Amino acid sequence: MKKTKYKNWCVLLLLMIGLGSMILMFYYYKVREVANQERSYINIAASSEQIRDSSFFWGEHEIVQQIRPEENKITKFCIMFQRNMEVPAEGILHVELYDVQNDTVVQQWDFHESKIQGIDYQIFPLAQPLKNTAGRIYQIRVSASADCHAFPAVTNYKSYSYNAMVDGEQLFGTMVFNVQSDNAFLKPIYVAFSVILLLGVLCLGAAYILGIRRPEAYFLILGIFMGSMYIVLFPPNVAPDEHAHMAATYADVNKILMRDVTDEKGKVYVRATDADITEKMQLTLDNMAYDYGQLFKVTDTTMVSYNRAPIAVPMIAHLPQTVGVLIGNLFHMNGMWTLYMGKITALLFYLICIYFAIKILPWGKMIMAVIALFPMSLELAASYSYDCEVNALSFLFIAYTMYLIFEKNVVGWKECLFLLVVGSWMAPCKVAYIFICGFAFAIPYRKFKNKKAALVFKVAFVSILLIATVGIRSTMIQGLLGSSDSSSTSEVGWTIGQILSDPVHSLGVLFNTYFEQMEYYVGTIVGKSLGWFQIEIPWHIIVGFILCLAYALYADAGKVMYLKKWQKALAIVLSVIMTGGIVLSMWLDFTPSYWGNVAGVQGRYFLPFLPMLLFTIKSKRTKYHENIENKIAIGMCTLQILTFFEVWLTILVQSE
Template sequence: MYLAVLAPLSAPDEVSHFITAYRLANTIMGQPAADENGHVYIRTQDAFVLDTDLAPGESLAAQEESKDTQVLGQTLTEHTYRKIHDTGLWGTGEEEMETTVKPPVETTPLAYLPQALGIVLGRLLGFGGLGLLYLGRFGNLLFFTAASWYAMKRLPFGKEVLFGVALLPMTLHLAASFSYDAIILCLSFVFTAVTLQLTYGAGDVRKRDVALMAAVMGVLGPCKMIYGVLLGLCLLVPVKKFGNRRNWVLSAAAVLGVYAAAMILVNSQTIVQYAAETESFVGWAGESGYTFEWVVHNPIKTLRIFYNTLLEKGDYYHLTMMGNWLGNLDQVLDVPYLLILAMTFVLFFLAMKKPGGETVYLTGSRRAWTLFLCAACAGAAMLSMFIAWTPASSKIVMGVQGRYFLPILPVFLMALKNNWIVLTKNRDRELLYFLVCVNGYVLLRLFSIVSIRI
């Protein structure tokens, strides 16, 4: 339902994700992906999604360079729904190609494979631009659903917690979009589930478990480097589960090696650039920014800025993580704060110990290590945006959004379970049903807002 109510290209940065998936679809179909300037080829009949003033089949030509085009779904209004209704899913039958200056995301193409396959299927079936958008989104949603189901299947405990996080409005909005955040989320869930099962399960670590963890990190790492911190979860697995220390070392080397190789292949230039630069320029602010060198030489000032950021932006991170503003963080497309607060308590109750519930959970040093990793991942998210997005005149970190914390939210909640807070009744089923009902209300609310928004 989020796929339909929140129109295509309405999610954060979804235009760039769509262009990236389109580029991969071109490659899969054996066609030129982009021109010599890196501009991605799209079908002329699909250009109207990047400029709603066009009709299907009209050329984008130099429109993007001469004006700011109105991309479908960037601001959801009644006109968006009308455009979708009037255009329909089917194409014009023409296969003429042209380029767009909308930039793709430079990361591993594997993060866009489900979306690209949806686009390929749509082109083979004769769909138009809207058909490609919906099939690409559906491919992403299908992969997210399958991977999240697999993660819940493998979890030794905390299945209801993961299910609850998967039912948050922001999670569902991202899952039903072109965003690679859907891939990041579900692969983070899978990696967490596998490491916890290997830690608390009865069996030993198998070669296919190591291969799975390596493959997941090989895709997850290049998307957003900060989630490499999740590799620390591997240290929860007892050495005896590997048979001997030699097997443990080889397994660790395999997972870390694949992650490092993927980072070198995809992000080496970015890493070198940020590590070596002595000056930076923040384009959106039109002024200089912070550098890694500055952070190294000013650790106390950096920590003070991070602390001030948490004080000023903590509520914003919470709200945008849960889904208080949907669409392209459109404050008109809001979810009432009372519901955000209720969903927060629901997640907390799902994580707590209860009668007839699971008796195995993170304790002692394992709990402490998990909480440390969560804090480190959050810190890495802030550090990355501090260097890449924050102007030197700002006294807080700019650019961090709550959705960046969703991949670590399930394991963070699992680490909160303890013997001090115990619920008197197990209401997990009712709590999850409440989340479903909240989503139903949110969808009706958003649809009504967009329908009367001019």
Template sequence: MKHAKGAYKIEEYQDDLEYVDDHMVEKETRSGLRLLKLLINVLIIFIIIYLYNRYISSVDQLPQSVGNIIYFIFIISSIYLITATNYLLQSEKYKLEKLFLIVMVPVSISYSLIMIPGMVPDEATHMRLTYSLASQIMGVEQDKITLRGEEKYIYDRLPTAPNMDSYDYSYSHFFSGEDNGEYVTIDADSANWKQIFGYFPAVIGVIFSRIMHFGATPTIYIARLCNLFFYLWLTYFAIKKIPIGKQLMFMIAILPMCSQQMMSLSYDAVLNASTFFCLAFGLFFVYNSEDVKFDEYIKYLFSAILILSIKSSIYSFILLIPLLSKFKNLDNNIKIERKQKVILLLSISIFILVLNFVSFGSNVAKETAETAATTKNIISWSGTEGYTIGWLITHPIQGIALFMKTINIKGEWYYYSCLGQDLSWFTVKLPLEIFKIWGLLLLVCALKKEDNQLDKRMRVLFIMINLIIFFLVLLSMCIYWTPLTFDYIEGVQGRYFIPIVFTILIVINNNKINIKENMYRYINVFACLLTVITIMNLIGVCFTNSIAIG
């Protein structure tokens, strides 16, 4: 009996020791984590000081308006970096969609201030169409594009490269009131009202600014801001809802190229946001079909209309994802799966028929279609004969060689410019080393360990969608922009592939090679730091001509 009591006491003592050991280990672990968080914050502060000395300390030599904006960009970037870092380190379960807002609001403002109106590719065209649509709605335009006098003044002087005079004018008129509100016409035909789908956020901004009698410069920025709100709104819910590849979607959405395009007058902001949204909700239908609500179908179909009405509907193949994938959580209830797919298929088909009936496609789409039916195609920018569908059909070997040589010559540039190495009209070139890191981050995010997995059917579907869209992008510019004398396709830009970056990379996600969840807290801290480093390099290239970080 005494022996039993002694054994019990020994066992109880051992349990107490184990409890104390576990408690001490837990305490030491927490202390270690607190120390790590402190070290990371100290490191961030030292990096901010280094960036200031490297890029900001010499801005006093610039015009005062330019220097003030650079200081403003540095301050909001520093505050954002510290805020995002502590949100990631302090939150037990941080939300990527919330982190996306913390990152993109200051980053987008910074990009928009550096890439002033005109510096974003094709922004003059987008400005012309946006303002034309706004003028038509306001009833001040007939057959020719109509602008306010001061809007025409800015339109005629839009820069395509960093220019100190343009920066000074833009910043010094940032809060200006209406100076010349008299409407004048320019020698260009009015925009087709059916193009409203790609421009409606910016059009709302222009109309609001004109009603409030804001000056021409704040009008452009308010229109840009409306595009930004739309991008943030759709992309926020895309990141929140997507059931697989959430980390990858977040990283794509904060790429430098997306940051440039989302707060500009370009319809890329609408297109990219709609594509992300349809990708996310399409996959949500596949993996969480029992949880789908009616209003989510409506939101999905709204975004589908935008995809169908922009860029000749090239990216509409993304809408096939929920139609051709096998739904995952219906317990083999084929009737429910078929019902949901029929609803989606009929809805999308009706929209396609309606859009085709009223010709909602862009002028580029119409010209490309007309070119396909003709024997001669004159390229607008060169005035020489270009490729046609007929030529490609009758010269299949040369056609294949044309596409292969294009990939060989331009493939690497497509990749880096898609990430954002060449910004503006390719006049702002950032260090290659930065975008090697951005590419590595995308790869790391694609390998994140996921609760849901892609099956072989979905991997094949993604690969086919990628190949079709890639081919159609090249084909459209082959016909619309490439002279017959060129032995490679001209006019394709890396940003055209942003809508399929997700479907390209997610196919490498697997169970054998993956990275666990706890690592991504620190990977995201690094990603936030990289956005600030990229912005400082932009300042260096555009304003101070500093040697970029490499």
């Protein structure tokens, strides 16, 4: 036995060496080159027709262009100059970069105008890169001697927040220039990514060698480390609609701290340090550099208006994220660190819920673990979207119901109360998923003290759940019912009257939705398109995740258990109702009347009830295999690693 463990530790060591080598090679051949490149992040360009006549500026004049860098570093800047080539070059130009807040000249340059050939860019590298520049005010100052016939090009339109000033007079136009930085921020991000990845593989391997075979343990290890990498690689604002959920979270924090929630225009009050963070919804090099630079900004707690109003959802919908942002406020963290605290607490909430869900499941543990570890699931879990909470609570509700069906001998008031609390928390977040709570009706009557107790529970359960949901989301429900007005002329969104008035066409729309978009739905359930749909994961990786899920159907040892036919029918009917509700909601709110299919439906909408639906596949004819959980966990880990490198490639290829 000791000899076997020794061999396993040696194999793990070799695996770590191999993975470490792959990480180093990826850095050397992919990351290093991009990290050492320079790029423009303030880039004012103009065609020849968009540049002012420069003859007015020839001679002894000074031009000042104020800038406010969004990133935390300046390595050089470039200025476009115009020179009169018909006269001899005799003048001298003086250029300096001036720090307004410190009232100091950072660096200055003098050069002869003969270096300028017509319309030409001149480069001004800094002897030492200027750091911690994000949000600070600088000026590019250019002055010319009296005999100079060259001057910086100025646009005839305003293309930047600050206009150029010539001899103290403000112009309606901007100096043609760009500010450059390197991509060195990629190096610390890649180091953090590498450390988390290696630790995750090490812990997973150690768990196997030490004889830990519990699916919930595998899930927790993979969830902690793989989820952490989604936090590292996916900054705030990158997940779908995350900016809107962030506004709701800020509003909830204001309520808890007893501050004014919104201004007279309905926009959320936030600290100035929060408002400074611009919405960067695409995962690009520029946006990642901006987010990285925001980590080092000084905290400003002055209350100002945010750029949007909160979405109309109950406070419980963003409770985990609210806790994180509240911690950031109480400890005076800056805006970016505060947002990351919200992502961390969201992930922790998700991991805790799913861990206990898998732990109490009597069977189908790996089915739930695989679904909960899909790239789409983890991206949402580490975001501000209320899908994090909906998925976690839905899985917990389904698991606890399965526990009551198969393992609990007597269902008492405590068990009923737990289901009611979880259901009442989950359903108001997204009303369509209230039907998941209907799975509680799969609990057999014999589990209760008597039939009367069972009937009382189920009637009370449905009544209280409906009252809670309708009470909390009444505005949304009224809006949905209001869409039945057939006189609506909105270009986006059908009405119930339109759908019913032409049933043949409506059936055709449904046909197109399910059969033309099925590939998209299957892919996006797993995570084919991450972020704001710009990170495409290859199909061979998606198929790998699907195979792991299929393999998980056979990962139950011991006594064979499965749902009865009437319980399976109930789960299928509930899933069909929720699928129809999702499609109908997007049909009514999001689909233009001229489209041939329902728009806006995404695979992630089916995640909350997917475990319940897959549990119906189990039967007494299903062949079970023992001790395959570790193989599935290794497969999921490998596929996640491949997914992360695909994300890296998407980020890096933008530099080419």
